Amino acid sequence: MLIKIKKSWELPESAATPEAVYLNRRQLMKGAAGAAIGGAILPWAGAASADTERAALTAPRNEAYEIDRALTPEDLNIKYNNFYEFGSQKQISDAANRELKPRPWQIEIGGMVENPITLDVDELIAKMTLEERLYRHRCVEAWSMTVPWVGFPLRKLVDMAAPLSGAKFLRMETFGDPKMASGIGSQPWYPWPYVEGLSMAEATHDLPFMVVGAYGKILANPMGAPIRLHLPWKYGFKSIKSIVKFEFVADRPKSYWETISDGREYGFWANVNPDVPHPRWSQATERVLGTGEVVRTQLFNGYAEEIGDLYAGITGENLYR
Numbered sequence: 001m002l003i004k005i006k007k008s009w010e011l012p013e014s015a016a017t018p019e020a021v022y023l024n025r026r027q028l029m030k031g032a033a034g035a036a037i038g039g040a041i042l043p044w045a046g047a048a049s050a051d052t053e054r055a056a057l058t059a060p061r062n063e064a065y066e067i068d069r070a071l072t073p074e075d076l077n078i079k080y081n082n083f084y085e086f087g088s089q090k091q092i093s094d095a096a097n098r099e100l101k102p103r104p105w106q107i108e109i110g111g112m113v114e115n116p117i118t119l120d121v122d123e124l125i126a127k128m129t130l131e132e133r134l135y136r137h138r139c140v141e142a143w144s145m146t147v148p149w150v151g152f153p154l155r156k157l158v159d160m161a162a163p164l165s166g167a168k169f170l171r172m173e174t175f176g177d178p179k180m181a182s183g184i185g186s187q188p189w190y191p192w193p194y195v196e197g198l199s200m201a202e203a204t205h206d207l208p209f210m211v212v213g214a215y216g217k218i219l220a221n222p223m224g225a226p227i228r229l230h231l232p233w234k235y236g237f238k239s240i241k242s243i244v245k246f247e248f249v250a251d252r253p254k255s256y257w258e259t260i261s262d263g264r265e266y267g268f269w270a271n272v273n274p275d276v277p278h279p280r281w282s283q284a285t286e287r288v289l290g291t292g293e294v295v296r297t298q299l300f301n302g303y304a305e306e307i308g309d310l311y312a313g314i315t316g317e318n319l320y321r
Protein backbone atom coordinates (compact mmCIF):
# COMPACT_ATOMS: atom_id res chain seq x y z
CA MET A 1 0.00 0.00 0.00
CA LEU A 2 1.35 3.40 -0.92
CA ILE A 3 0.88 5.87 1.90
CA LYS A 4 1.12 9.56 1.42
CA ILE A 5 2.93 11.09 4.39
CA LYS A 6 1.34 14.43 5.03
CA LYS A 7 3.04 15.27 8.33
CA SER A 8 5.33 13.60 10.77
CA TRP A 9 5.71 13.60 14.54
CA GLU A 10 7.84 16.69 14.30
CA LEU A 11 5.15 19.29 14.61
CA PRO A 12 5.62 22.93 15.52
CA GLU A 13 4.42 23.91 18.94
CA SER A 14 1.82 26.62 18.69
CA ALA A 15 -0.10 28.59 21.27
CA ALA A 16 -2.70 26.73 23.30
CA THR A 17 -6.35 27.56 22.71
CA PRO A 18 -8.72 28.28 25.62
CA GLU A 19 -9.97 25.23 27.41
CA ALA A 20 -13.40 24.08 26.32
CA VAL A 21 -14.00 20.85 28.16
CA TYR A 22 -17.41 19.48 27.41
CA LEU A 23 -18.90 16.18 28.33
CA ASN A 24 -22.50 15.34 27.80
CA ARG A 25 -24.00 14.85 31.26
CA ARG A 26 -26.72 12.55 29.96
CA GLN A 27 -24.08 10.27 28.46
CA LEU A 28 -22.21 10.21 31.75
CA MET A 29 -25.35 9.23 33.59
CA LYS A 30 -26.00 6.47 31.05
CA GLY A 31 -22.46 5.31 31.69
CA ALA A 32 -23.09 5.17 35.42
CA ALA A 33 -26.21 3.10 34.81
CA GLY A 34 -24.13 0.68 32.70
CA ALA A 35 -21.79 0.25 35.62
CA ALA A 36 -24.67 -0.68 37.89
CA ILE A 37 -25.68 -3.40 35.42
CA GLY A 38 -22.14 -4.70 35.78
CA GLY A 39 -22.93 -5.34 39.46
CA ALA A 40 -20.82 -2.65 41.09
CA ILE A 41 -21.37 0.98 41.91
CA LEU A 42 -18.63 3.18 40.57
CA PRO A 43 -17.24 5.74 43.02
CA TRP A 44 -18.11 8.55 40.62
CA ALA A 45 -21.57 7.39 39.60
CA GLY A 46 -23.80 10.43 39.29
CA ALA A 47 -21.20 12.91 40.52
CA ALA A 48 -20.37 15.81 38.23
CA SER A 49 -17.88 18.55 38.84
CA ALA A 50 -19.36 21.97 38.16
CA ASP A 51 -16.17 23.66 36.99
CA THR A 52 -15.16 21.27 34.24
CA GLU A 53 -18.33 19.21 33.77
CA ARG A 54 -16.30 16.05 34.21
CA ALA A 55 -17.42 13.60 36.83
CA ALA A 56 -15.10 12.94 39.76
CA LEU A 57 -13.18 9.68 39.69
CA THR A 58 -10.78 9.16 42.55
CA ALA A 59 -8.88 6.07 43.63
CA PRO A 60 -6.18 5.32 46.21
CA ARG A 61 -2.71 6.23 45.01
CA ASN A 62 -0.30 3.36 44.38
CA GLU A 63 2.75 4.63 46.27
CA ALA A 64 5.07 2.35 44.28
CA TYR A 65 4.81 4.85 41.43
CA GLU A 66 5.62 8.09 43.24
CA ILE A 67 7.89 10.32 41.16
CA ASP A 68 10.04 13.36 41.67
CA ARG A 69 8.61 15.70 39.03
CA ALA A 70 5.85 18.26 39.32
CA LEU A 71 2.51 17.27 37.83
CA THR A 72 1.67 18.85 34.49
CA PRO A 73 -1.28 21.25 34.91
CA GLU A 74 -4.53 19.62 33.90
CA ASP A 75 -5.58 22.37 31.50
CA LEU A 76 -2.30 22.09 29.62
CA ASN A 77 -2.70 18.33 29.37
CA ILE A 78 -6.16 18.84 27.89
CA LYS A 79 -5.06 21.52 25.42
CA TYR A 80 -1.80 20.07 24.12
CA ASN A 81 -2.44 16.70 22.55
CA ASN A 82 -1.57 14.25 19.85
CA PHE A 83 -4.83 12.74 18.67
CA TYR A 84 -4.64 12.44 14.90
CA GLU A 85 -8.26 11.34 14.59
CA PHE A 86 -9.05 15.03 15.24
CA GLY A 87 -6.19 16.55 13.26
CA SER A 88 -2.41 16.56 13.14
CA GLN A 89 -1.92 19.77 15.13
CA LYS A 90 -1.74 19.96 18.94
CA GLN A 91 -4.93 21.99 19.43
CA ILE A 92 -7.57 19.32 18.89
CA SER A 93 -9.42 19.77 22.19
CA ASP A 94 -12.41 21.68 20.77
CA ALA A 95 -12.97 19.07 18.06
CA ALA A 96 -12.45 16.15 20.46
CA ASN A 97 -14.82 17.62 23.04
CA ARG A 98 -17.47 18.30 20.42
CA GLU A 99 -17.26 15.16 18.29
CA LEU A 100 -16.14 12.22 20.42
CA LYS A 101 -19.00 10.49 22.28
CA PRO A 102 -17.26 8.43 24.97
CA ARG A 103 -20.40 6.84 26.41
CA PRO A 104 -21.97 4.42 25.80
CA TRP A 105 -18.79 2.67 24.59
CA GLN A 106 -18.51 -0.99 23.60
CA ILE A 107 -15.22 -2.83 24.00
CA GLU A 108 -14.44 -6.14 22.34
CA ILE A 109 -11.89 -8.47 23.93
CA GLY A 110 -11.16 -11.53 21.83
CA GLY A 111 -8.89 -13.41 19.49
CA MET A 112 -6.95 -16.33 21.00
CA VAL A 113 -8.57 -16.33 24.45
CA GLU A 114 -10.63 -18.62 26.65
CA ASN A 115 -13.04 -15.83 27.59
CA PRO A 116 -13.99 -13.60 24.67
CA ILE A 117 -16.34 -10.82 25.73
CA THR A 118 -17.91 -7.64 24.43
CA LEU A 119 -18.91 -5.27 27.19
CA ASP A 120 -19.57 -1.63 27.97
CA VAL A 121 -16.61 0.39 29.24
CA ASP A 122 -18.35 0.97 32.56
CA GLU A 123 -19.01 -2.75 33.00
CA LEU A 124 -15.30 -3.30 32.46
CA ILE A 125 -14.39 -0.58 34.95
CA ALA A 126 -16.78 -2.07 37.50
CA LYS A 127 -14.90 -5.38 37.29
CA MET A 128 -11.58 -3.73 38.15
CA THR A 129 -10.05 -2.23 41.30
CA LEU A 130 -9.04 1.30 40.41
CA GLU A 131 -5.86 2.98 41.60
CA GLU A 132 -4.06 6.24 40.92
CA ARG A 133 -0.55 6.20 39.46
CA LEU A 134 1.74 9.15 38.76
CA TYR A 135 3.47 8.40 35.47
CA ARG A 136 5.93 10.28 33.30
CA HIS A 137 5.00 10.47 29.65
CA ARG A 138 7.72 10.99 27.02
CA CYS A 139 6.59 11.84 23.50
CA VAL A 140 8.79 10.92 20.56
CA GLU A 141 8.72 14.64 19.70
CA ALA A 142 10.97 15.26 22.77
CA TRP A 143 8.44 16.81 25.13
CA SER A 144 7.27 15.25 28.37
CA MET A 145 4.64 15.54 31.05
CA THR A 146 3.68 13.96 34.36
CA VAL A 147 0.12 12.82 34.88
CA PRO A 148 -1.93 11.48 37.80
CA TRP A 149 -3.78 8.72 35.93
CA VAL A 150 -6.63 6.68 37.41
CA GLY A 151 -7.11 3.17 36.08
CA PHE A 152 -6.08 -0.44 36.44
CA PRO A 153 -3.12 -2.53 35.24
CA LEU A 154 -3.54 -3.95 31.74
CA ARG A 155 -2.49 -7.35 33.12
CA LYS A 156 -5.85 -7.54 34.94
CA LEU A 157 -7.64 -7.33 31.59
CA VAL A 158 -5.30 -10.01 30.22
CA ASP A 159 -6.11 -12.25 33.22
CA MET A 160 -9.82 -11.78 32.58
CA ALA A 161 -9.47 -12.76 28.91
CA ALA A 162 -7.27 -15.81 29.71
CA PRO A 163 -5.14 -15.94 26.55
CA LEU A 164 -4.44 -19.31 24.96
CA SER A 165 -0.83 -20.49 24.69
CA GLY A 166 -0.67 -19.57 20.98
CA ALA A 167 -1.32 -15.88 21.75
CA LYS A 168 2.03 -14.08 21.51
CA PHE A 169 0.93 -10.46 21.08
CA LEU A 170 -1.86 -8.13 22.09
CA ARG A 171 -3.24 -5.95 19.31
CA MET A 172 -5.29 -2.87 20.26
CA GLU A 173 -7.44 -0.68 18.09
CA THR A 174 -8.99 2.81 18.39
CA PHE A 175 -12.48 3.61 17.07
CA GLY A 176 -12.48 4.37 13.35
CA ASP A 177 -15.83 6.05 12.99
CA PRO A 178 -15.43 9.27 10.94
CA LYS A 179 -18.68 10.60 12.47
CA MET A 180 -16.92 10.73 15.87
CA ALA A 181 -13.70 12.30 14.64
CA SER A 182 -13.52 14.67 11.68
CA GLY A 183 -9.79 14.09 11.16
CA ILE A 184 -10.44 10.53 9.98
CA GLY A 185 -12.36 11.68 6.93
CA SER A 186 -10.26 14.78 6.27
CA GLN A 187 -6.95 12.84 6.36
CA PRO A 188 -7.70 9.77 4.23
CA TRP A 189 -3.97 9.19 3.59
CA TYR A 190 -3.51 7.86 7.15
CA PRO A 191 -4.07 4.12 7.82
CA TRP A 192 -7.15 4.26 10.08
CA PRO A 193 -7.96 2.90 12.57
CA TYR A 194 -5.05 3.65 14.92
CA VAL A 195 -3.51 0.32 15.94
CA GLU A 196 -0.88 -0.57 18.51
CA GLY A 197 0.59 -3.74 19.90
CA LEU A 198 2.57 -5.27 22.75
CA SER A 199 4.29 -8.59 23.30
CA MET A 200 2.57 -10.81 25.85
CA ALA A 201 5.53 -10.35 28.22
CA GLU A 202 4.96 -6.59 28.07
CA ALA A 203 1.17 -6.82 28.35
CA THR A 204 1.43 -8.92 31.52
CA HIS A 205 4.01 -6.66 33.19
CA ASP A 206 2.74 -4.39 35.99
CA LEU A 207 3.63 -1.09 34.25
CA PRO A 208 1.13 -0.93 31.35
CA PHE A 209 -1.83 1.00 32.74
CA MET A 210 -5.37 1.16 31.40
CA VAL A 211 -6.39 4.73 32.01
CA VAL A 212 -10.02 5.72 32.64
CA GLY A 213 -9.44 8.93 34.60
CA ALA A 214 -6.95 11.69 35.31
CA TYR A 215 -6.62 14.48 37.86
CA GLY A 216 -9.34 12.85 39.99
CA LYS A 217 -11.95 12.95 37.22
CA ILE A 218 -13.03 10.72 34.36
CA LEU A 219 -10.82 11.00 31.32
CA ALA A 220 -11.28 14.11 29.17
CA ASN A 221 -11.98 13.50 25.48
CA PRO A 222 -8.65 14.94 24.21
CA MET A 223 -6.77 12.55 26.54
CA GLY A 224 -8.39 9.52 24.87
CA ALA A 225 -11.73 9.00 26.62
CA PRO A 226 -13.22 6.78 27.76
CA ILE A 227 -10.26 4.37 28.01
CA ARG A 228 -6.65 4.53 26.85
CA LEU A 229 -3.37 2.83 27.54
CA HIS A 230 -0.28 4.40 29.08
CA LEU A 231 3.16 2.79 28.70
CA PRO A 232 5.52 5.10 30.59
CA TRP A 233 8.78 3.52 29.37
CA LYS A 234 7.93 3.77 25.68
CA TYR A 235 7.48 6.69 23.34
CA GLY A 236 4.01 8.14 23.69
CA PHE A 237 2.68 6.98 20.33
CA LYS A 238 2.51 3.43 21.77
CA SER A 239 -0.04 4.65 24.34
CA ILE A 240 -3.15 4.18 22.21
CA LYS A 241 -6.25 6.24 23.00
CA SER A 242 -10.02 5.59 22.91
CA ILE A 243 -9.67 1.83 22.54
CA VAL A 244 -12.53 -0.30 21.19
CA LYS A 245 -10.78 -3.62 20.63
CA PHE A 246 -8.23 -5.88 22.35
CA GLU A 247 -7.24 -8.89 20.28
CA PHE A 248 -4.81 -11.63 21.33
CA VAL A 249 -2.92 -12.79 18.25
CA ALA A 250 -0.10 -15.10 17.18
CA ASP A 251 1.74 -12.64 14.93
CA ARG A 252 3.22 -9.27 15.75
CA PRO A 253 0.72 -6.60 14.71
CA LYS A 254 1.83 -3.71 12.56
CA SER A 255 1.04 -0.42 14.23
CA TYR A 256 -0.37 2.77 12.75
CA TRP A 257 2.98 4.60 12.89
CA GLU A 258 4.94 1.59 11.67
CA THR A 259 2.71 1.54 8.61
CA ILE A 260 3.19 5.25 8.04
CA SER A 261 6.93 5.42 8.57
CA ASP A 262 7.61 2.10 6.81
CA GLY A 263 10.85 1.40 8.68
CA ARG A 264 12.22 4.93 8.50
CA GLU A 265 11.39 5.89 12.11
CA TYR A 266 10.65 3.95 15.30
CA GLY A 267 8.85 0.64 15.00
CA PHE A 268 7.25 -1.95 17.26
CA TRP A 269 9.39 -1.68 20.41
CA ALA A 270 10.01 2.08 20.64
CA ASN A 271 11.52 1.94 24.14
CA VAL A 272 12.86 5.33 25.21
CA ASN A 273 16.63 5.61 24.80
CA PRO A 274 18.40 9.00 24.84
CA ASP A 275 21.21 7.55 22.70
CA VAL A 276 19.03 6.43 19.82
CA PRO A 277 18.09 9.58 17.92
CA HIS A 278 15.11 10.03 15.68
CA PRO A 279 16.28 10.31 12.06
CA ARG A 280 15.62 14.06 12.24
CA TRP A 281 16.29 15.05 15.86
CA SER A 282 18.08 14.01 19.06
CA GLN A 283 16.35 12.22 21.94
CA ALA A 284 19.05 13.17 24.48
CA THR A 285 16.89 15.80 26.18
CA GLU A 286 13.22 16.65 26.56
CA ARG A 287 11.18 19.79 27.10
CA VAL A 288 9.01 19.54 30.23
CA LEU A 289 5.55 20.84 29.39
CA GLY A 290 4.41 23.65 31.62
CA THR A 291 7.81 24.54 33.10
CA GLY A 292 9.89 25.27 30.01
CA GLU A 293 12.73 23.24 31.54
CA VAL A 294 14.89 21.05 29.33
CA VAL A 295 16.09 17.92 31.14
CA ARG A 296 18.11 14.87 30.16
CA THR A 297 16.07 11.94 28.92
CA GLN A 298 16.63 8.68 30.79
CA LEU A 299 16.87 5.13 29.48
CA PHE A 300 13.37 3.60 29.48
CA ASN A 301 12.20 7.08 30.49
CA GLY A 302 13.50 6.40 34.01
CA TYR A 303 11.64 3.08 34.39
CA ALA A 304 14.67 0.79 33.82
CA GLU A 305 14.47 -0.58 37.36
CA GLU A 306 10.77 -1.39 37.08
CA ILE A 307 11.30 -2.96 33.64
CA GLY A 308 13.96 -5.23 35.16
CA ASP A 309 14.59 -8.27 32.99
CA LEU A 310 11.49 -7.85 30.82
CA TYR A 311 13.63 -7.93 27.66
CA ALA A 312 16.12 -10.58 28.79
CA GLY A 313 16.32 -13.33 26.22
CA ILE A 314 15.26 -11.15 23.29
CA THR A 315 18.07 -11.22 20.77
CA GLY A 316 18.39 -9.91 17.25
CA GLU A 317 15.95 -7.05 17.85
CA ASN A 318 16.63 -3.37 18.29
CA LEU A 319 14.51 -2.65 21.36
CA TYR A 320 14.97 1.10 20.93
CA ARG A 321 13.53 1.31 17.43
Ligand code: MTE
Nearest residue numbers: 081082083084139174194236237239240241
Ligand atom coordinates in the same frame (compact mmCIF):
# COMPACT_ATOMS: atom_id res chain seq x y z
N1 MTE B 1 -3.90 7.28 20.06
C1 MTE B 1 -4.71 7.53 19.00
N2 MTE B 1 -5.79 6.79 18.82
N3 MTE B 1 -4.44 8.54 18.13
C2 MTE B 1 -3.30 9.31 18.25
O1 MTE B 1 -3.08 10.20 17.41
N4 MTE B 1 -1.27 9.76 19.53
C3 MTE B 1 -0.23 9.12 20.33
C4 MTE B 1 -0.80 8.52 21.61
N5 MTE B 1 -2.01 7.77 21.34
C5 MTE B 1 -2.42 9.05 19.34
C6 MTE B 1 -2.79 8.02 20.26
C7 MTE B 1 0.86 10.03 20.67
S1 MTE B 1 1.94 10.40 19.40
C8 MTE B 1 1.04 10.50 21.92
S2 MTE B 1 2.43 11.41 22.35
C9 MTE B 1 0.04 10.31 22.97
O2 MTE B 1 -1.09 9.57 22.52
C10 MTE B 1 -0.43 11.67 23.40
O3 MTE B 1 -1.27 11.59 24.51
P1 MTE B 1 -1.80 12.98 25.14
O4 MTE B 1 -2.41 13.76 24.02
O5 MTE B 1 -2.79 12.58 26.18
O6 MTE B 1 -0.60 13.65 25.67
